[in-house]
Amino acid sequence: MGVLERVRIFKFWKMGESIKERLIEKLLFLLSLSSILIVFFIIVFMLKEGLPAFALGGEFFFGMTWHPATNQFGILILVLCTFIVGIGALVLATIIGIPTAVFLAEFSPEWLRNIIKPCVEMLVGIPSVVIGFFGLMVLVIFIRDTFGGWGESILAGWIILAIMTLPHVISISEDAIRAVPKAYKEASLALGATHLQTVTRVILPNARSGILASLILGMGNAVGETMAVLMVIGNPEIPFIPESVLEPVRVLTSTIVIEAAYMIWGSTHQHALIALGVVLFVIVALLNAITTVMIRKGMVK
Amino acid sequence: MTGNKKITEKLVMIGMYVAAFITVAALFTVVGYVYVKGIGAISLDFLLDYPYRLEFGGIFPQIVGTIYLAAVCLLFAVPLGVASAIYLSEYAPDNMITGTVRFFVECLAGIPSIVIGLFGLIFLVHYLGLGISLLSGGLTLGFMILPWTIRASEEAIKAVPGSYREASLALGASKWQTIRNVVLKNAYPGIISGILLGCGKAIGDTAIVLFTAGSGLEWFLPMAITDPVGSLTVYTYILATQAHTEAGILRAFGASLVLLTMFFMVTVTALYLRNRYVRRMSGW
Amino acid sequence: MSTIETRELNVYYGDEKVHALKNVEIKIEKNKVTALIGPSGCGKTTFLRSLNRLNELLGATTKGKVIIDGKDIYDGKEDVIQLRKRVGMVFQHPNPFPMSIYDNVAYGPRIHGVKKKELNGLVEESLRKAALWDEVKDRMQEIALKFSGGQQQRLCIARALAVNPEIILFDEPCSALDPVSTAKIEALLRELKHEYTIVIVTHNMQQAARVSDFTAFFLMGELIEFGETKELFERPRDKRTEDYITGRFG
Ligand SMILES: Nc1ncnc2c1ncn2[C@@H]1O[C@H](COP(=O)(O)OP(=O)(O)OP(=O)(O)O)[C@@H](O)[C@H]1O
Ligand SMILES: [Mg+2]
Numbered sequence: 001m002g003v004l005e006r007v008r009i010f011k012f013w014k015m016g017e018s019i020k021e022r023l024i025e026k027l028l029f030l031l032s033l034s035s036i037l038i039v040f041f042i043i044v045f046m047l048k049e050g051l052p053a054f055a056l057g058g059e060f061f062f063g064m065t066w067h068p069a070t071n072q073f074g075i076l077i078l079v080l081c082t083f084i085v086g087i088g089a090l091v092l093a094t095i096i097g098i099p100t101a102v103f104l105a106e107f108s109p110e111w112l113r114n115i116i117k118p119c120v121e122m123l124v125g126i127p128s129v130v131i132g133f134f135g136l137m138v139l140v141i142f143i144r145d146t147f148g149g150w151g152e153s154i155l156a157g158w159i160i161l162a163i164m165t166l167p168h169v170i171s172i173s174e175d176a177i178r179a180v181p182k183a184y185k186e187a188s189l190a191l192g193a194t195h196l197q198t199v200t201r202v203i204l205p206n207a208r209s210g211i212l213a214s215l216i217l218g219m220g221n222a223v224g225e226t227m228a229v230l231m232v233i234g235n236p237e238i239p240f241i242p243e244s245v246l247e248p249v250r251v252l253t254s255t256i257v258i259e260a261a262y263m264i265w266g267s268t269h270q271h272a273l274i275a276l277g278v279v280l281f282v283i284v285a286l287l288n289a290i291t292t293v294m295i296r297k298g299m300v301k
Numbered sequence: 302m303t304g305n306k307k308i309t310e311k312l313v314m315i316g317m318y319v320a321a322f323i324t325v326a327a328l329f330t331v332v333g334y335v336y337v338k339g340i341g342a343i344s345l346d347f348l349l350d351y352p353y354r355l356e357f358g359g360i361f362p363q364i365v366g367t368i369y370l371a372a373v374c375l376l377f378a379v380p381l382g383v384a385s386a387i388y389l390s391e392y393a394p395d396n397m398i399t400g401t402v403r404f405f406v407e408c409l410a411g412i413p414s415i416v417i418g419l420f421g422l423i424f425l426v427h428y429l430g431l432g433i434s435l436l437s438g439g440l441t442l443g444f445m446i447l448p449w450t451i452r453a454s455e456e457a458i459k460a461v462p463g464s465y466r467e468a469s470l471a472l473g474a475s476k477w478q479t480i481r482n483v484v485l486k487n488a489y490p491g492i493i494s495g496i497l498l499g500c501g502k503a504i505g506d507t508a509i510v511l512f513t514a515g516s517g518l519e520w521f522l523p524m525a526i527t528d529p530v531g532s533l534t535v536y537t538y539i540l541a542t543q544a545h546t547e548a549g550i551l552r553a554f555g556a557s558l559v560l561l562t563m564f565f566m567v568t569v570t571a572l573y574l575r576n577r578y579v580r581r582m583s584g585w
Numbered sequence: 586m587s588t589i590e591t592r593e594l595n596v597y598y599g600d601e602k603v604h605a606l607k608n609v610e611i612k613i614e615k616n617k618v619t620a621l622i623g624p625s626g627c628g629k630t631t632f633l634r635s636l637n638r639l640n641e642l643l644g645a646t647t648k649g650k651v652i653i654d655g656k657d658i659y660d661g662k663e664d665v666i667q668l669r670k671r672v673g674m675v676f677q678h679p680n681p682f683p684m685s686i687y688d689n690v691a692y693g694p695r696i697h698g699v700k701k702k703e704l705n706g707l708v709e710e711s712l713r714k715a716a717l718w719d720e721v722k723d724r725m726q727e728i729a730l731k732f733s734g735g736q737q738q739r740l741c742i743a744r745a746l747a748v749n750p751e752i753i754l755f756d757e758p759c760s761a762l763d764p765v766s767t768a769k770i771e772a773l774l775r776e777l778k779h780e781y782t783i784v785i786v787t788h789n790m791q792q793a794a795r796v797s798d799f800t801a802f803f804l805m806g807e808l809i810e811f812g813e814t815k816e817l818f819e820r821p822r823d824k825r826t827e828d829y830i831t832g833r834f835g
Pocket of ligand 2 (some may be wrong): 629630631756
């Protein structure tokens, strides 16, 4: 009992403690308020700065010509090319990524999984400039020598972006496949279905929304990826609609990097570039939001 | 019929092996190529010398600059991010407002760094007049990883079972004592892992640094936080796209090698911590 | 002599949508074991957690009075920290912290500023009281999660004892345990009541009969019947109590 008595004496010190508690809570509140304000400020600032370009209306959103030198800022072709490059890369990433995810989740022996999984995780954040450099030195030259053309092309963009999108697709799909309740699988196997039949008829349909989410997220990543793409797609002076996968293109991100270097402070050009950023932002945020909602829904179900 | 089925199954299995192989091969090809090509560039001189003109000298300021930038970025983003995560998950009521905030943070966590870079260039560099500098670069990198840090820390904090909190509170611990001694004590490997992954992003980012921190070829170390600073990524980018000699390309490979090594060190630590953490939370 | 007394205790969850306790009035005696029984969802846990104000964590609203040692703990002046130090709790599932045995028991005292040199003695004393000392005395630095469920639960009891409470609340402490561990904990409860006031929730009628002096029967948030255990089991006054304890409950 002696200890208890002594502990009670600390009550006085405890009063200070409760003030400390309240101070800590206030401090944490202020810090989180500031990070949230920063996040909102970035959004609002970009919107406001892009406004003069958005004010161009149809000329901006549906204009076919992007040519700063003559004050023409139509983004349609840029957006189109962004999607051409992004979707192509996504198709490649899907063809390779989904089977890999199924393999990892269902068929891979443990030791092999222990090798592949870390590789995939390492691939996620690998500095894009390194991949771009590799693309420039190996892929572009390979394409030029094999198929002709400049080498810097849509095809190179697809392959490089696929490499960067793959890990996202694989890891989220694998999680989705693993989240399918074991009972379903056992029920199917107990009915005499083979493992592969069980995977295609029971597991994959149940993991559908997660897999789809991984693809949408992969698309978001592909659209927002900058340096690696920039280095291999050629970026013609005036963007045009490509007629073959061997032609160079220009996408939203690469346009921003290249032109931010020489934009004139306060010019329409500057506002247009910011507006490009906002468009990019909106596309990616939408894709991310869809992914988030889908993953949540999948989990609730 | 069954024979056909067997063959189909075999083919599908082979297809999956091929796909998995391609994935791994992609990583090994890129990394292997850079290491093979870059190892020839590595020497003490290269690591410790200052660059001059486009294609000569070493990358010492770039290595140091990359570390400086990551440090400023983390100094900014970690306290803010972790504090926000603690507040959001432990103190804030679960209502519409926090729900919205969370949703925004989640969406922003995936925003292309180029957009943030553009913001840094226009707001920090021009409006606030911080110029192209270590400060601008570090802060902008911090903006990029802030939502990420919040999300990763929140996940780690959420993974600590509620029963631990209850047990602590029932013993008469105050809220903050509970958070410090039970929640953070158990969540910290997860939080550190998230921070390290963010650090990896900061080290590997090119666009932001190119816009806000420096031209990559800086032949000096920054003396003040308002000085421009070189970085391995921008150095690699500039040489890769503008060097025309063997020596220049070799230096770009050398810089890539150093960059990848730094990146791997950070990421491997992060993944190791995370795996250990996941195992602990699932009760070993 | 009662140490806990409730008056018109009402507890609501989620913006008063769920009325979990309705006008509960009870007097719990000092140094006795009081068992709470009743079907699932009748509010036993809610009642227990209203005694150390742990309900607040779940966003519950409490109305009425809970008087402990003559003071209403809901009068807005009571310091929850002091309260929870006096009213310990052991949960349904053993929930030791992922730390060593020693650190688990020392957690509470450390929080409350007990000096380092007193810790060893306090830890040993608590573990002895929880009948765990002999099993763990050579394994003090091992992580608690490695021990059996029964040992973990007794560790949680030791952890609660280490802050020297007057009252200990047990929420179905044996429901996750095997019969042998259960018997050990029951023996422990009989031992502990000499020093502490004990309130225990149980689904096991025999357990209530074996360990408790008083029993309270709850149904749909209401306290139906409360009295000496022997009385209540042998001559229940309320038809519903009788139905429940004879297993005729629909
Ligand atoms: N956090 C909560 N939010 C909303 N309702 C709750 C919450 N906790 C409990 N309830 C409701 O309050 C009522 C009483 O719950 P309580 O947990 O006290 O029952 P119990 O008697 O302990 O049941 P059991 O024997 O299953 O443990 C139930 O109807 C339950 O659904
Ligand atoms: Mg209960």
